[in-house]
Amino acid sequence: MRIVPGIALLLALSSPALAGGLTVGASLSQTGGDEIDDTAGKGAFVRLRTGSRSALEVDLARSSPEGESYTSTRLGAALVFDLSDRATGGITPYALAGGGVTRTESQWWIGDHRHLEVGAGLDVALGRRAWLGVDARLGQRDLVRDRLPNGVVILIYAPSVPEHHDYATMRLTLSFAM
Numbered sequence: 001m002r003i004v005p006g007i008a009l010l011l012a013l014s015s016p017a018l019a020g021g022l023t024v025g026a027s028l029s030q031t032g033g034d035e036i037d038d039t040a041g042k043g044a045f046v047r048l049r050t051g052s053r054s055a056l057e058v059d060l061a062r063s064s065p066e067g068e069s070y071t072s073t074r075l076g077a078a079l080v081f082d083l084s085d086r087a088t089g090g091i092t093p094y095a096l097a098g099g100g101v102t103r104t105e106s107q108w109w110i111g112d113h114r115h116l117e118v119g120a121g122l123d124v125a126l127g128r129r130a131w132l133g134v135d136a137r138l139g140q141r142d143l144v145r146d147r148l149p150n151g152v153v154i155l156i157y158a159p160s161v162p163e164h165h166d167y168a169t170m171r172l173t174l175s176f177a178m
Helices: 005-013
Strands: 022-033 036-049 054-065 070-082 091-106 110-125 130-147 164-177
Touching: 022 054, 036 070, 036 164, 054 091, 070 110, 091 130, 110 164
Parallel strands: none
Antiparallel strands: 022 036, 022 164, 036 054, 054 070, 070 091, 091 110, 110 130, 130 164
8 A cells, every 4th residue: 555655744743752743943043154254143943853862953044244234044954863862851962963055145146055064952941842952053164156136236346255164153942842
């Protein structure tokens, strides 16, 4: 008998082994690195429990430097590995590894980047289904493609944009199990 993939996913999510398998959250971040401005951002993420101590996280975030000369929109995915049992409550340290894409846009330039990162974090239980957390990520971002925005643009000054740079991000998170 053939099971439709969507039904298989619903069955997996309803499995007792993955009870509380979907977590949603919000984040505030600060990012800095070589050859880039420090940026502050806001984001949202979803974690899908894939095992008793593992999850797949997908996040969407937007950041900009203090002067807001440009904005960066990030779409990322990471594997998150709990280093202790989250079900017991208390404090849960975790490690993560992931990657994704970032689009940086200014009035004069649009750049698409790919990134890879590793990190570690700590979630503190606020009850059975809520956590306050912090994580740190170290990564590398590479320029894949850049172009001028649509329309006629006269460039008096063309900013120098690094094709590769290293960065560090700190995130403060609040998440809830569904």
